[in-house]
Amino acid sequence: MRTTVNKPRSHMISLEHEAPSDLRHYYAQMLLLRRFEERTSEMYVKAKIGGYCHLNLGEEATIVGLNAALTPDDYVFTNYREHGYILARGADPKRVMAELFGKETGVSGGRGGSMHLFDAERHFMGGYAIVGGQVPLAVGAAYALKYQGRPGVVIAQMGDATTNIGAFYESLNLAKLWQLPVIFFIVNNGYGMGTAVERGSSEPNLAKKGASFRIHGERVDGTDVIAVRDAVRRLRQKAEQDHEPAILDVVSFRFRGHSVIDADRYRDAGAVRRGREKFDPITSFATRLLDQQIADQAFLDTTAQQIDAEVQAAIDFATTSPDPQAADLYTFMYATPVANTPAADDALRAVRINRGEE
């Protein structure tokens, strides 16, 4: 049974031209994502979090590298595996955790949950849970940027298995036909649930999926934060300046099952264990930082402590935050109020009946 996809190892580029503070920041961000997800998994087991919950474990360099190449003008649309993206974009971990807890203080007011995070201010345009559904939306955002003559590009994040659905291909065609500033950012963790890439795609080299549309594609090592950042930077510039869309196939290793409740039985346990070591984007980056004397063990330790505290604070905040109220059931139904829509009173009454309080 195969457990990894053909995985490019990027040359271990020397870090000497990098600003050390950037590198340390990447490290801290990656660690935040890692710890956030580990604690999220714990909270799920404690039933503080419900629904489906997909973690970014193993994809930290992919996410932080992407984010490092973006500007505040850019917009990001993702799938349901998006905790890390909104955090990297700068959303407050407190409000992200509160969303996972379904609280009014959550980034989506407790309405969305793990799969539907949103942060308008930071141009994080949502996690979407219908496979492929976010891709046309992202192309539409790129359409608006171009139409409105604004700077920036749009990231259409998706998983490897998402490249088999019709909406993806229609989106590629429209993006190229209309020359839109969008990057199709494929997080290739080798699997769609239990289906390995080559069992779902007749062309398993996903960078080539633009070939029917004259769209340029590249593959990059998704466990190397610098490689990802640089690849996105290059494609981003072409997208913004020449309105040239592109595909980036970002290869990484999925540390766990598809979602927190997936026991991952279809992968060989030993291979998964080895993969988690071999392809850990954080430990390898830590080694590089230490080797190249950009950080010392004290920095790593302090960072870990700070992040642990930050994530704990997020959990505390989420725990003590209030639930959305029954009277607000219809609050976000319509942006423009019109006649004959139910109101707070109706909500209170209906919810009381359903709860047996009336």
Place this chain on the structure above:
Amino acid sequence: MRTTVNKPRSHMISLEHEAPSDLRHYYAQMLLLRRFEERTSEMYVKAKIGGYCHLNLGEEATIVGLNAALTPDDYVFTNYREHGYILARGADPKRVMAELFGKETGVSGGRGGSMHLFDAERHFMGGYAIVGGQVPLAVGAAYALKYQGRPGVVIAQMGDATTNIGAFYESLNLAKLWQLPVIFFIVNNGYGMGTAVERGSSEPNLAKKGASFRIHGERVDGTDVIAVRDAVRRLRQKAEQDHEPAILDVVSFRFRGHSVIDADRYRDAGAVRRGREKFDPITSFATRLLDQQIADQAFLDTTAQQIDAEVQAAIDFATTSPDPQAADLYTFMYATPVANTPAADDALRAVRINRGEE
């Protein structure tokens, strides 16, 4: 305004290795299609035919060439522009015309009309009117052939503009992933309604649309019956023997508007007039037959007379055929009868009410 697509002219292959009777048969078939469509257009104007009606004028060599390469084992699925396909496959013109007239004697019992012809016996598996909808069905038929270990291939016919819809791409992936005996037969008449190929497809070379799926594609001159036949034969063999799907981009010139009611204002009238002369697959073939002494003028004349008579007989048959009866409104609702479905009595009653007879 562009009015043609980049059109390959095939080498005028010598006909000396061809059986003359085959060639004369191709000619007769093409002429049948031509005259059938011309008279269909007339009948539409006389309101004998309703709904949407799309003609194959200009596509005769494409259709006859395809059919010449097929065996009775093969299955054909098409779009709504399919009169010629079912005729080439051997359906009785009488029953085809009767269908256009909406008569009980029609190939689909008057239920389908111009866009929904069907002939189970001849493996003509239907005209479909939702753009792209027939393509997954055709792949499914290929799936069944392979599963059941039967000989034959499946033709998934579609128009050029159909190659922009998601179902097409999903079908390409499945066909290649599962190695199915299907040929994606793209009738490239340069336009989807008023939209020229390059205004709809970021890759206007449709033979390359398989590039994202590792599917081989070819382009052929759709006005040359021999070239089309030979191309299909080659691809058909690979499809049947190696279960290797392929794309064939068959380029021709659309003689008229999209459907009989389309005034074709978006194309330059002069260019269309010239195109009809330059790309007429029948006159050019007649010239070749005469030049290479495979047929003489007498043959051409007799054929024309016979075909005119045959088409007239079809019109007469359609005219005098009975309409479907109200009592049969629910007849084809379900193949397996179950409780609580309406019956003939209900139909009679309901129809009488709607007609004001009760």
Place this chain on the structure above:
Amino acid sequence: MSILTYRQALNRTLGQELARDEQVVLMGEEIGLFQGSYRITEGLLDQFGPRRVVDTPIAEEGFVGVAIGAAMLGMRPVVEIMTINFMLVAIDQVVNHASKIHYMFGGQARVPMVIRTPSGGTGQLAATHSQSFENWFAYCPGLKVVAPANPYDARGLLRAAIRDDDPVIFIESLALYDTKGEVPDDDYVIPIGKAEVKRHGRDVTVISYSRMTAVALQVAQQLDAEGISVEVVDLRSLRPLDRPTIIESVKRTNHAVVIAEDWYSYGVTAEIAATIQEEAFDYLDAPVKRVAGLEVPLPYAKDLSAAAKPSAHSLVHAIRSILK
């Protein structure tokens, strides 16, 4: 005040809205160079250019999604889907995305877009081109669904829809495009969510929308001569549904017939009939009668096809049956 066809009312309103707001764009298949399959967008490409009037490839799922994404960034796309039958390839974007984005993200995003599309059957278009699916959209919270019956309402509701910050499904009808009516020249808007009593009567309330309202009005006039006084409530909006207007009318007439072109079971008439018996039970002198399409994939054959559709005849029959 001008006399306009339904088509002209739509066409001019689109033009005015394009002129009024730079963020309004039209998108759809064949709406530009081809001038629109049913000529609703005729002339607009010439007038506003390809930046504002956008011909799309045949990729409904894709370009409806593009419109939603663009709306999230402040544009106001007005999409044409050639007929409602083709909405099925785009329905995931409409129902799983557009209808949920505002609510699911806690009010942070808006989707100000309109999808215009003709529903229903006419002229032997057969099984795949004659369907009505407005009940499906009306079922979905987060969408607004309107279905004007005449040129006046078409203009007023289209304006309201374009200026609304939510996704609005705007239901048209091929058979109405050539119908004429008086249309004011001023910038009026018809509120979404409000039905209208289009004709007052005493004996029975007929509830309908879109083309069937025209049929109902014709029947009302016809029956007037026979001494049957018919009130016609035109729903105009299917979501939100104006239950109070329906109920108030039925409480006065004590009889109700609902007519719609869609299929009988699980169609729009079911919701209206269920609502009436629920809220005006004690006022009803007879069951609410439903008139709707016979439940078959619409056959092509002319007579059979026409006979499978509800008609003025069947409406008259229904009214008589509950009044006797």
Place this chain on the structure above:
Amino acid sequence: MSILTYRQALNRTLGQELARDEQVVLMGEEIGLFQGSYRITEGLLDQFGPRRVVDTPIAEEGFVGVAIGAAMLGMRPVVEIMTINFMLVAIDQVVNHASKIHYMFGGQARVPMVIRTPSGGTGQLAATHSQSFENWFAYCPGLKVVAPANPYDARGLLRAAIRDDDPVIFIESLALYDTKGEVPDDDYVIPIGKAEVKRHGRDVTVISYSRMTAVALQVAQQLDAEGISVEVVDLRSLRPLDRPTIIESVKRTNHAVVIAEDWYSYGVTAEIAATIQEEAFDYLDAPVKRVAGLEVPLPYAKDLSAAAKPSAHSLVHAIRSILK
């Protein structure tokens, strides 16, 4: 006779049908190697191999179309759509193709296929993963739609569906998968198109299907203690709809409540209520009361989400409200 869960009943029946008929194949995402997202197909890949149990890419429109095309050539595919929410990307193939092929082509082709899919909401799955769309499919002539409420019916209806020559939409429910019941070992079939009176009662008829039938039966038992005698009609088939069984029951009890998990307006309850008032008007002592989902994209937050769904509480409330 064995005691099986709903999941086991489905799983074994699929296995038996695979063994019985070589033309039966299973298709869907993650049904093989992964053993099924909800383990309905667990073990079947090992038992029957990848030729009979086919893992598909995420391409619902494509593989549903493949199943239809294969069915036209005599295969009998049983497709799993992971949840009904994802039917929206495949609905064009189901409604514009599968449902029409037999009729539109004058009876020349058959589409013997089943699409199994769970509908409804449970466990905070939020707006895009908690919907019910069986009303949409039930609306479409040419489809058959069944929705078993217990393991016995699940087995009998699944057999009937697989052996039927028409496209059958087979509605399941996540919340039912672990429920248990007696299931005979013999090869019984439950006829499509027939409802069943699951409990006899005198005072009120509750009409429901799928998971809500379990709720109705629970409520019936509870109210029995209070001296309210509840009859429960389980629809089992939504299309064809067994109107006679519903009407007959209501004529006896003179009171009806309809409960379904889907949204209130334009949902299944509308059709049932409309039907009852139409056909049993003179027998009704009170309006038919509907209990259904509150009309919002289902929020994620635990309490709010639960409170937006119909419950045993709301059914009791409705029954009391029409009996007093």
